[in-house]
Amino acid sequence: MRKIYLLCFLFILSGLSAQKKDKLYPITIYEKAWQEKNNDARLKLIKSIWLEDSTFEDPSASIKGIAAFNNVIAEFYKKNPDAVLTSGAKVVKDNYVTWEWKVLDSKSNVIMTGRDFARLNGKGQVSKIIGFWDKEVTMSEADALKKLESENFNVVAQYFESVFKTKDFIKMSAVIEDGAIYNQAEGLPYGGTYTGFTEWTKMFTKSAEFFSLEVEKEPTYFSDASKNEVIIYFTVKCTAKKSGKSLSMPISEHFDLKNGKITAIRPFYFDTKQFAEFLKSKK
Incomplete structure (x- = not known):
C-alpha cells in the first residue's frame, strides 16, 4: 500500500x-x-x-x-x-x-x-x-558620465568658493579626502608637497603671509568624468604684502576626485617664476 x-x-x-x-x-x-x-x-x-x-x-x-x-x-x-x-x-x-x-x-x-x-x-x-x-x-554611459561630471563640478565649485571667497575651511574640509595631496610649485616661497588637510591649512596660512588676492575672472570648468578629473581656469589679482604691488595672474588647477571628494590638486601659474619674484620683491 x-x-x-x-x-x-x-x-x-x-x-x-x-x-x-x-x-x-x-x-x-x-x-x-x-x-x-x-x-x-x-x-x-x-x-x-x-x-x-x-x-x-x-x-x-x-x-x-x-x-x-x-x-x-x-x-x-x-x-x-x-x-x-x-x-x-x-x-x-x-x-x-x-x-x-x-x-x-x-x-x-x-x-x-x-x-x-x-x-x-x-x-x-x-x-x-x-x-x-x-x-x-x-543609465547610459553618456548619462552616467554627465551625472558624474556634474557631481565633480559641484565638489570643485564648493572647494573654490571656500578657498577664494568665504575662507570657510570647515566647509572646504568636507570635500577633501583623507591623505589628499596638494602639489605647489617648488619655486614659490610656500612650494612643496602637502599631504592631508592639516598640512593644506598650513600651506594656505603660509601663502597668506606673502599676498592677498581677489578673483578677477571666475573659473571655467573642464572635465574628463571617465578619469574623475576636473580642470579649472581662472584669473586672480594678487597684492604682494612686501611691496604692495599688484599683479594679475591666470591660473589653472587640476583636480583628481574619488567618491565625491578631492584626492589631489596641482595648480599651474601662467608664469611661476614671475609670480615668485613678485611675491619676494620689496618696495
Whole structure:
C-alpha cells in the first residue's frame, strides 16, 4: 500500500512539475525572442506566444500587438548591437511569472538590469509583460558620465568658493579626502608637497603671509568624468604684502576626485617664476 501511495505522490509531483514547465514555456520563447537579432526569425518566435491584444510596458515603451513588440526589440538592438541578455530564476504563481534579468555588452560589462512580470493566458501565450529597470544601472554611459561630471563640478565649485571667497575651511574640509595631496610649485616661497588637510591649512596660512588676492575672472570648468578629473581656469589679482604691488595672474588647477571628494590638486601659474619674484620683491 505504501508503495502505491508513493507512486501516486511521485505522479502528482511530476504533474505539478510539468505544469510549471508548461507555464514557463512561453517565457522561454519570450526570452529567445529577445536574444534573436534576425528580424524574421524573431517575428516567428513572437507569433508563437504573443497575441494582437498582448501588451508590453517598460520605461521605454508601451505597446500592443505582435508587430509593435517585434519593433521594440529591433529598436533595442539598433542602440545596443552587441548586447547579450541573461536572466535569473523564475518565480511562478498562478498565471504570473517574475524574474530578474541583465543586459551585458560584448565585454561582459552590465548595461542595464531589471525585473519583468508576465501574465499568461493559460494557453501557452503571454497576455502582458511589465518591465521595471534598475535606474542606477540602466543609465547610459553618456548619462552616467554627465551625472558624474556634474557631481565633480559641484565638489570643485564648493572647494573654490571656500578657498577664494568665504575662507570657510570647515566647509572646504568636507570635500577633501583623507591623505589628499596638494602639489605647489617648488619655486614659490610656500612650494612643496602637502599631504592631508592639516598640512593644506598650513600651506594656505603660509601663502597668506606673502599676498592677498581677489578673483578677477571666475573659473571655467573642464572635465574628463571617465578619469574623475576636473580642470579649472581662472584669473586672480594678487597684492604682494612686501611691496604692495599688484599683479594679475591666470591660473589653472587640476583636480583628481574619488567618491565625491578631492584626492589631489596641482595648480599651474601662467608664469611661476614671475609670480615668485613678485611675491619676494620689496618696495
